[in-house]
Amino acid sequence: MNEQGAPPAGADDLMEKVVNLCKRRGFIFPSAEIYGGFRSTYDYGPLGVNMLRNVKNAWWRAMVQLRDDVVGIDAAILSSPKIWEASGHLATFTDPLVDCRNCHERWRADKIGDSCPNCGSTDLTEPRAFNLMFKTHAGPIEDEGAVAYLRPETAQGMFVNFANVLQTIRKKPPFGIAQVGKSFRNEITPQNFVFRTREFEQMEMEYFVPPGEADTWFAYWVEERSRWYRELGIPDDKLRVRHHSAEELSHYSSGTADVEFLFPWGWDELEGIANRTDYDLKAHAALSGERLEYFDQSTGERYVPYVIEPAAGATRTMMAFLLAAYDEDEVGGESRTVLHLDHRLAPYQVAVLPLSKNDALVPLSRQVLSALQPLVMCDFDVTQSIGRRYRRQDEVGTPLCVTVDFDSLEDKAVTIRDRDTTGQVRVPIDALPEEIGTRLV
Numbered sequence: 001m002n003e004q005g006a007p008p009a010g011a012d013d014l015m016e017k018v019v020n021l022c023k024r025r026g027f028i029f030p031s032a033e034i035y036g037g038f039r040s041t042y043d044y045g046p047l048g049v050n051m052l053r054n055v056k057n058a059w060w061r062a063m064v065q066l067r068d069d070v071v072g073i074d075a076a077i078l079s080s081p082k083i084w085e086a087s088g089h090l091a092t093f094t095d096p097l098v099d100c101r102n103c104h105e106r107w108r109a110d111k112i113g114d115s116c117p118n119c120g121s122t123d124l125t126e127p128r129a130f131n132l133m134f135k136t137h138a139g140p141i142e143d144e145g146a147v148a149y150l151r152p153e154t155a156q157g158m159f160v161n162f163a164n165v166l167q168t169i170r171k172k173p174p175f176g177i178a179q180v181g182k183s184f185r186n187e188i189t190p191q192n193f194v195f196r197t198r199e200f201e202q203m204e205m206e207y208f209v210p211p212g213e214a215d216t217w218f219a220y221w222v223e224e225r226s227r228w229y230r231e232l233g234i235p236d237d238k239l240r241v242r243h244h245s246a247e248e249l250s251h252y253s254s255g256t257a258d259v260e261f262l263f264p265w266g267w268d269e270l271e272g273i274a275n276r277t278d279y280d281l282k283a284h285a286a287l288s289g290e291r292l293e294y295f296d297q298s299t300g301e302r303y304v305p306y307v308i309e310p311a312a313g314a315t316r317t318m319m320a321f322l323l324a325a326y327d328e329d330e331v332g333g334e335s336r337t338v339l340h341l342d343h344r345l346a347p348y349q350v351a352v353l354p355l356s357k358n359d360a361l362v363p364l365s366r367q368v369l370s371a372l373q374p375l376v377m378c379d380f381d382v383t384q385s386i387g388r389r390y391r392r393q394d395e396v397g398t399p400l401c402v403t404v405d406f407d408s409l410e411d412k413a414v415t416i417r418d419r420d421t422t423g424q425v426r427v428p429i430d431a432l433p434e435e436i437g438t439r440l441v
């Protein structure tokens with residue numbers, strides 16, 4: 001059970017404002033809205049898809065691109081049920097479910113008190129284990145032999161490909177395998193917008209280490225992963241690390257620390273970093289009959305590596321970045337809403353804005369847009385007054401606006417306006433790509 005801190009003042013308000021902004025500005029829509037929505041599922045709109053991609057790219061850059069000890073894979077979502085038998089998910093991936101005998105709603109016993117949150121009745125059934133795996137059938141015959149499951153975590157893709165990766169990339173422990181992709185859990189009570197949903201995206205890395213080095217690498221990854229959130233704009237007072245108690249540990253873990261964010265409802269998990277020991281490799285080796293171990297040719301030693309796993313949620317993390325970035329301030333006596341998003345996460349890095357709709361400005365504005373599009377994600381907006389358009393860009397977190405005005409036609413220069421300071425500078429168009437590059441580092 002998570003330790004819930006007291007919600008900060010105005011928290012509900014903040015949540016409501018961010019959820020509204022997400023809908024109004026095209027970040028996140030309730031799925032199948034024209035049919036009244038569908039069971040807490042969400043669709044990512046034109047801005048949300050850019051931002052979610054940026055979150056995943058920032059993770060991939062830190063975890064794979066900037067390292068020589070981690071490689072990526074992209075494993076199947078539907079695969080052999082043997083995977084889930086070996087991993088323990090079929091037997092133990094459950095939450096405690098209770099029924100309210102009065103209104104017949106169902107709840108997660110560990111998330112409610114003694115009474116039904118819907119009707120207040122205390123007439124609840126005894127908790128029973130509810131498996132969170134989504135079951136389906138692969139192929140045209142719906143019998144037991146065709147049963148398959150949507151993956152509830154990306155992690156197992158790394159374990160079942162351990163030998164393939166080892167053979168093809170010639171790494172030795174410590175080394176990691178990373179994956180970003182969708183996971184599915186039949187959550188009893190999805191809640192808090194995209195915080196807990198049945199379909200979500202994970203960013204996970206399995207770091208294989210000599211068993212004797214597991215504690216050191218565990219501490220390393222807790223530190224490294226906390227730094228990642230801070231560097232991308234989560235303030236220190238909204239981020240903490242919480243070590244699990246023994247009762248809280250998952251069936252595979254000998255130690256877990258959560259990186260937590262101060263959500264509007266209190267502290268809650270963004271990412272879990274676990275010492276999975278040799279649990280998974282040994283379990284898959286036992287069921288498959290394959291050898292899943294590392295042979296060190298230099299020492300003649302053969303061992304099953306331990307695994308340190310930083311496991312983050314992309315969709316949940318995107319929500320945390322939005323909550324942390326949301327702000328309301330005053331500019332020139334007018335109130336504005338602004339997302340102080342790190343430029344690497346913002347849906348657009350630059351908005352190109354012709355000062356007016358006047359036809360004379362369009363060709364040069366489009367020329368500026370074409371020069372910047374290969375470098376960064378750009379918006380192009382010609383509607384409404386320039387002041388309104390600045391506000392619109394502030395509200396979606398665009399760090400820089402580039403304004404093309406009538407002087408631009410003569411002096412071949414444009415104005416760059418900064419989202420956070422609202423300061424403006426005049427820059428020659430020829431120097432614009434370089435100027436944008438230095439501002440967005």
Ligand code: GAP
Pocket residue numbers: 152153154155185187194195196197198199200201202204269270271272309311312313314315316317
């Ligand atoms: N492989 C280990 C694992 O899956 P987890 O703590 O169950 O560990 C890792 O999941 C992360 O995935 C969580 O910290 C969270 O960010 C995200 N996550 C898990 N369940 C989720 C859900 N129902 N909705 C959104 N994100 C979820």
